[in-house]
Amino acid sequence: MTRSPILIGFYTMVRKDFRRIVRIWSQTLLPPAITMALYFAIFGTFIGSQVDAIHGFPYIQFIVPGLIMMSVITSSYMNTVSTFYFAKWIRTIDEILVSPMPSWVVIAGFVSGGLIRAFLVGLIVIGVSLFFTHLTLFSVGVIFAAAFLTALLFSLLGLINAIFAKSFDAINIVPTFVLTPLTYLGGVFYSIDQLPPLFQTVSLFNPILYMVNAFRYGFLGISDVPLSLAFEVMGGLTLLAFIVTIILFKRGAGLKQ
Amino acid sequence: MEKTDAALKVENLRKVYAKDGKKAGTEALKGVSLTIRSGEFFALLGPNGAGKSTIIGILSGLVTKTEGLAEVNGLSIDTYPEKAKSFIGLVPQEFNFDIFEKVINIVLNQAGYYGIPRAEALPRAEKVLKDLGLWEKKDSTAQALSGGMKRRLMIARALVHEPAILLLDEPTAGVDVELRRGMWDFLRELNESGTTIVLTTHYLEEAEMLASRVAIINKGQIIEEGSVKELLTKLNFVTLLLDTTEPVKDATMHLLRELKLERIDETTLKLTLKPGETVNDAIRKIAATGIQIANVRNSGSRLEEVFVNLIEKDT
Ligand SMILES: Nc1ncnc2c1ncn2[C@@H]1O[C@H](COP(=O)(O)OP(=O)(O)O)[C@@H](O)[C@H]1O
Ligand SMILES: [Mg+2]
Numbered sequence: 001m002t003r004s005p006i007l008i009g010f011y012t013m014v015r016k017d018f019r020r021i022v023r024i025w026s027q028t029l030l031p032p033a034i035t036m037a038l039y040f041a042i043f044g045t046f047i048g049s050q051v052d053a054i055h056g057f058p059y060i061q062f063i064v065p066g067l068i069m070m071s072v073i074t075s076s077y078m079n080t081v082s083t084f085y086f087a088k089w090i091r092t093i094d095e096i097l098v099s100p101m102p103s104w105v106v107i108a109g110f111v112s113g114g115l116i117r118a119f120l121v122g123l124i125v126i127g128v129s130l131f132f133t134h135l136t137l138f139s140v141g142v143i144f145a146a147a148f149l150t151a152l153l154f155s156l157l158g159l160i161n162a163i164f165a166k167s168f169d170a171i172n173i174v175p176t177f178v179l180t181p182l183t184y185l186g187g188v189f190y191s192i193d194q195l196p197p198l199f200q201t202v203s204l205f206n207p208i209l210y211m212v213n214a215f216r217y218g219f220l221g222i223s224d225v226p227l228s229l230a231f232e233v234m235g236g237l238t239l240l241a242f243i244v245t246i247i248l249f250k251r252g253a254g255l256k257q
Numbered sequence: 258m259e260k261t262d263a264a265l266k267v268e269n270l271r272k273v274y275a276k277d278g279k280k281a282g283t284e285a286l287k288g289v290s291l292t293i294r295s296g297e298f299f300a301l302l303g304p305n306g307a308g309k310s311t312i313i314g315i316l317s318g319l320v321t322k323t324e325g326l327a328e329v330n331g332l333s334i335d336t337y338p339e340k341a342k343s344f345i346g347l348v349p350q351e352f353n354f355d356i357f358e359k360v361i362n363i364v365l366n367q368a369g370y371y372g373i374p375r376a377e378a379l380p381r382a383e384k385v386l387k388d389l390g391l392w393e394k395k396d397s398t399a400q401a402l403s404g405g406m407k408r409r410l411m412i413a414r415a416l417v418h419e420p421a422i423l424l425l426d427e428p429t430a431g432v433d434v435e436l437r438r439g440m441w442d443f444l445r446e447l448n449e450s451g452t453t454i455v456l457t458t459h460y461l462e463e464a465e466m467l468a469s470r471v472a473i474i475n476k477g478q479i480i481e482e483g484s485v486k487e488l489l490t491k492l493n494f495v496t497l498l499l500d501t502t503e504p505v506k507d508a509t510m511h512l513l514r515e516l517k518l519e520r521i522d523e524t525t526l527k528l529t530l531k532p533g534e535t536v537n538d539a540i541r542k543i544a545a546t547g548i549q550i551a552n553v554r555n556s557g558s559r560l561e562e563v564f565v566n567l568i569e570k571d572t
Contacts, residue, residue, distance in 0.1 A: 004372070005371070005372020005373075006372065008369055008372045008373065008374055008375075009369060009370050009371070009372055011369070012366055012369025012370055013369075013370075016362075016366055090353065090355065090356075091349075091351065091353035092353055092354060092355045094319055094347075094349060094353050095353065095354070095366070095367055095370060095414075096370055097318060097319055098317045098318055098319060098342060098345070098347050099342060099367070099370035099371050100339040100340065100342045100343040100371060100372070101339075101370055101372075102339055252321055256318075256319055256320055256321050257274055257275070257314070257319075257320050257321070
C-alpha cells in the first residue's frame with residue numbers, strides 16, 4: 001500500500017472544505033476583513049487616539065491582537081458548525097458515515113476545515129491591521145501556539161454545537177449569546193487591571209481571556225495572566241472538547257437514528 | 258469464527274426509534290432474521306413503513322440497532338465496523354449528495370473516503386460514470402441533473418470503491434419506465450459479474466424481474482422468504498381476467514358471491530382461484546348465470562397477489 005487509506009480519506013475531506021472556503025470567499029473570508037477594518041478604524045484610530053496607552057502601548061496596538069483572536073474564534077467556530085450542520089441537514093454526512101473512516105479521522109477532517117479557515121482569516125486580518133498600525137512580534141512561537149490551540153478548541157466546540165443542533169437557529173444561538181459576549185469581555189478592548197477587583201476576579205473565569213492574553217503576549221510581550229496558566233487552560237479545554245466530540249461521534253449522537 | 262459464505266446476516270434484529278418529542282418511539286423492526294448469500298440478488302419487498310430502510314440503514318452503519326446481530330461477510334458490525342463498511346456500497350432512498358458539487362467530484366470524494374488514491378479513483382470514476390450514462394454530465398453540478406440521473410449518480414457513487422455488496426433502497430422510485438428497464442439490465446449484469454445485490458422495493462414487478470430470492474416484510478417482521486418460484490407455488494395463486502360480452506349486473510355478481518370475483522370494469526372480471534378450486538369449476542359457475550366469456554387472460558403480476566394476500570392475512 002502506497003498511502004494509508006485513512007490519510008487519503010482525511011485529505012479528501014480537507015481538500016473539499018478548503019475548496020469550499022475559497023469558492024465562497026465572499027462569505028468566509030471577506031466579512032472578517034471588513035468587520036475588522038471597521039474595528040481598527042473606529043476603536044483603534046478614531047477613539048483609540050484619545051485613549052491612554054495601556055502598559056505602554058498605544059491603544060490600537062493593544063487591541064489588534066485581541067481582534068485578530070476574535071476573528072480566529074468566530075471563523076473556526078462558524079466553519080465547523082455550518083459545514084457540519086449543513087452536511088447533517090442535507091444528509092451528505094451519510095457519504096462519510098457509510099465509509100470505513102474511523103470517527104477520529106472524520107472529526108479531524110472537519111476540525112481541519114475550521115483550522116484552515118481560521119488561519120486564512122487570521123492572515124487576512126493581520127494584513128488589514130497593517131493599514132492601521134505596525135505590528136511588533138515578541139514571540140512568533142507563542143502567537144502560533146495560541147492561535148492554533150484556540151482555533152482547534154473552537155472548531156471542536158462548533159462541531160459539538162452542530163451535533164446537537166436541530167435547526168439553523170440553534171447554530172446561531174451560541175455564537176450570538178455566548179461567544180460574542182465572552183469575547184468582548186475577554187480582554188480584547190481593555191486590560192483587566194483597569195477593572196474593579198470584583199470584575200477582575202469574574203474575568204478570570206472567562207476562558208477567552210486566556211486566549212486573548214496569550215496571543216497578545218506573542219505580539220507585545222504583556223499579559224494579564226501568567227502565560228503558562230493560559231496555555232494550561234487552552235490545552236485542557238481543547239483536550240476536554242476533543243474527548244466529548246469523540247464520545248458523541250462514537251455514540252452517533254445527532255447523526256444516527 | 259464460523260466459516261460462512263453469507264454476505265449479509267442479521268439475526269433477531271430489533272430497532273426501536275427514539276422518542277421524538279411527544280411521539281412515542283416506533284418499533285420499526287421486531288426481530289428480523291435474514292441470511293443473504295454471496296453472489297445473490299435479493300429483494301426485500303414490503304409496503305411503506307415496513308422497515309426496509311431501517312434494515313439497510315443498520316447494515317450500512319447509518320442506523321444503530323437496538324438489539325440483535327448483524328454481520329457483513331462474517332464480520333460483526335459492532336466489532337469490525339470499519340472493515341464491514343468497506344464491503345458495502347449504499348444507494349440510499351433519498352438523494353443525499355451536495356447538490357452544489359460537480360458530478361465527478363461527488364464520485365471522486367466518495368472514492369477518497371474509502372481510501373482510494375486519486376490516481377486510481379480517476380479511471381474508476383470515469384468507468385462508473387460511463388457505465389451509468391453520466392460521463393457527459395461530469396462537470397455539471399448535481400442540481401442540474403434530472404431525477405433519473407440523480408438516482409444513477411447515487412449508484413455510480415456507491416460503486417466507485419467496487420463493493421462486494423451493493424445495497425439499493427428503492428432505487429427505481431421516481432424513475433420512468435424506460436430508464437427503469439435500463440437500470441434493471443445494469444443491475445442484472447452487475448450481479449452476474451459477482452456483486453451481491455440487495456434491493457428494497459414496494460414495486461412487485463421489480464422483485465419478480467430481478468431477484469433470485471425475496472423476503473416479504475411487513476410491520477417490522479419477515480412474513481415470507483424464499484425464491485420467487487417457491488413463493489408463488491407455495492401460495493398457489495392463480496388470477497385470471499375474464500372479458501365478458503355484456504356488462505355484468507350487480508345481481509349477477511351477488512349470485513356469484515361464493516367466488517373470489519371482482520368487477521374491474523363493466524365487462525372485465527378478475528377471478529382469483531381459492532386453494533383447491535379449479536378453473537373449470539369457476540368458469541362453469543360463472544357461465545351458469547348466463548355470462549358469456551369472450552376471452553380469458555392471465556392477470557399481470559402474480560407476485561402482487563401473493564404480496565397483497567400475505568399482508569392482508571398479517572393485519
Ligand atoms: N428516524 C426515524 N424516527 C422515528 N421513526 C422512524 C424513523 N425512521 C423510520 N421510522 C419509522 O420506522 C418504521 C419503518 O420505517 P422504514 O424503515 O423507513 O420503512 P420502509 O423503508 O419500509 O418504508 C416506520 O413506521 C417509520 O415511521
Ligand atoms: Mg424506505
